[in-house]
Amino acid sequence: MKHNTGIITVFLCLFSFNSLAKVDDLKQEVKISAASQEADIKNNQIIFNGPVEVTQGSVKINADKLRAYTKEGAGGRILVATGNPATYSQIMEDGRLASASAKEILYELSKRTLILKGNATLEQDGSQVTGDQIRYNIAKQQLIAESSGNDRVITIIQPENYQEDSKSDTKTEPSKSPSEVQDEQPKTQENPALKAQEIK
Secondary structure, three states, X not given: OOEEEEEEEHHHOOOOOOOOEXXXXXXXXOEEEOOXXXXXXXXXXXXXXEEEEEEEOOEXXXXXXXXXXXXXXXXXXXXXXXXXXXXXXXXXXXXXXXXXXEEEEEEEOOOOEEEEEEEEEEEEOOEEEEEEEEEEEOOOOEEEEEEEOOOOOEEEOOOOOHHHHHHHHHOOOXXXXXXXXXXXXXXXXXXXXXXXXXXX
16 A cells, blocks of 8 residues: 655744643643443453543543553553544643644553544644644654555645734734823813913
8 A cells, every 4th residue: 555654843843833742741640531431451441432531731632432551561551532533632832732633543641642543634823734644742743644545645834924924913903091092182272361260
């Protein structure tokens, strides 16, 4: 099967992922909220039925179903979220939001890696990468996007001034205080007689 692969490193600023993930997020506990759950003790896995929400600091995963398990010989926990689509989001250190979606999101906690499979999309600040599969290292902020067959990896990159233009479009002229408005009103010549009367 033919694969079209695109490798994008954020430090080259090719995909605008120039803001780092929150380090504290990766140190937080993982909380899973679901409608129901089933424990398969023999195979060391738990099935969560949706809607399912996974949170770890500012990291959030929403899915229709979630499977949590540990590979044999590996100590790291793996979460596999499925949905139509399953979604991922995280607030970066500078406050910007990074988001992703796919039919399946595999989150390896120990490696701090996301693997998005099926109509995978990763987006930040209007820039976007889509493909059949995207591997995304959260800690290093690096990704590899792949597509199979005749499909292509699609990358949309916003211009460097995209953020500034977006912010300027939303800016409104600050309201003026009553004293400022009064100062801007045209001044009329004062009547000496009236002025003298006011002093009295």
